[in-house]
Amino acid sequence: MRIGEVAAQAGVSVRALRYYEEQGLLAAERSPSGQRRYPPEAVDRVRFIQTLYAAGLGSKAVLRILPCMEHGGLTDEMHQRLLAERARVQAQLDELTAARDKLDDVIRLGEAHRAGRVLHADGCASAS
Amino acid sequence: MRIGEVAAQAGVSVRALRYYEEQGLLAAERSPSGQRRYPPEAVDRVRFIQTLYAAGLGSKAVLRILPCMEHGGLTDEMHQRLLAERARVQAQLDELTAARDKLDDVIRLGEAHRAGRVLHADGCASAS
DNA sequence: CTAGGACCTGACGTTGACGTCAGGGTCAAG
DNA sequence: CTTGACCCTGACGTCAACGTCAGGTCCTAG
Numbered sequence: 133m134r135i136g137e138v139a140a141q142a143g144v145s146v147r148a149l150r151y152y153e154e155q156g157l158l159a160a161e162r163s164p165s166g167q168r169r170y171p172p173e174a175v176d177r178v179r180f181i182q183t184l185y186a187a188g189l190g191s192k193a194v195l196r197i198l199p200c201m202e203h204g205g206l207t208d209e210m211h212q213r214l215l216a217e218r219a220r221v222q223a224q225l226d227e228l229t230a231a232r233d234k235l236d237d238v239i240r241l242g243e244a245h246r247a248g249r250v251l252h253a254d255g256c257a258s259a260s
Numbered sequence: 261m262r263i264g265e266v267a268a269q270a271g272v273s274v275r276a277l278r279y280y281e282e283q284g285l286l287a288a289e290r291s292p293s294g295q296r297r298y299p300p301e302a303v304d305r306v307r308f309i310q311t312l313y314a315a316g317l318g319s320k321a322v323l324r325i326l327p328c329m330e331h332g333g334l335t336d337e338m339h340q341r342l343l344a345e346r347a348r349v350q351a352q353l354d355e356l357t358a359a360r361d362k363l364d365d366v367i368r369l370g371e372a373h374r375a376g377r378v379l380h381a382d383g384c385a386s387a388s
Numbered sequence: 389c390t391a392g393g394a395c396c397t398g399a400c401g402t403t404g405a406c407g408t409c410a411g412g413g414t415c416a417a418g
Numbered sequence: 419c420t421t422g423a424c425c426c427t428g429a430c431g432t433c434a435a436c437g438t439c440a441g442g443t444c445c446t447a448g
Contacts, residue, residue, distance in 0.1 A: 148406065184359060211367070224356055232350060238342060275437065
């Protein structure tokens with residue numbers, strides 16, 4: 133596949149794919165004329181990269197994790213890294229959940245207020 | 261309170277507080293000599309700002325949400341914004357959860373492999 | 389009165405994940 | 419053979435949330 137096709141199927145920009153290559157995340161064969169040629173699995177790989185990026189991992193972290201996908205075998209070090217990254221993701225999840233709950237509090241308070249300005253709970257951090 | 265005290269109690273840098281003021285997120289009185297004076301509630305406000313930032317909201321989004329905390333009253337527009345931001349946070353949560361689960365898959369596959377290289381499941385996106 | 393912390397205002401530096409523009413090959417179709 | 423879509427390599431631009439440095443002020447303790 134050529135770069136435009138991969139980009140389209142993976143839902144990213146062509147620039148992003150070249151950037152991934154630059155970062156060592158995505159290798160590509162070259163046609164005699166110098167154009168990149170990707171195997172079909174590249175699409176899945178790109179999607180996975182996107183998932184990791186979406187999880188807040190930097191390209192170095194992704195770079196450290198990707199080799200784990202290549203084959204089934206994990207070194208001790210890889211295993212540790214995976215666990216560490218998982219912990220990071222989980223921590224982010226916790227923070228996000230807390231934020232969502234806080235937003236819910238604000239929303240509920242607002243709705244209660246509109247419904248008849250009756251409830252005056254303590255969910256809102258510090259009322260004057 | 262002076263800026264250093266607020267920063268210490270809220271666990272952020274002095275620079276961050278000045279930045280928040282610059283962005284209109286955190287107002288401050290001024291002493292005659294020009295030094296910022298904060299009311300005690302500022303600490304909570306800063307913590308809330310941090311929570312929203314941690315939730316991946318940009319400063320403009322935070323700026324749109326903060327007025328909702330001031331009083332109990334929400335305009336229709338504020339309510340809509342809150343719901344929209346909540347949706348965004350929830351979407352991020354879903355992505356993060358997916359990422360974590362994928363990491364778990366990789367970890368589990370690796371552990372199984374090490375335990376006796378028996379299982380060869382399909383969780384690993386495209387094995388060569 | 390003097391030392392040294394804490395504070396002030398600019399203003400430039402940083403990092404990540406690309407966007408975008410310039411200038412120029414490549415390739416299948418008509 | 420030429421057009422137009424696609425590709426290439428630099429290389430600079432961007433945006434957010436601050437970090438950091440420079441040069442100067444304030445203020446409290448000894």
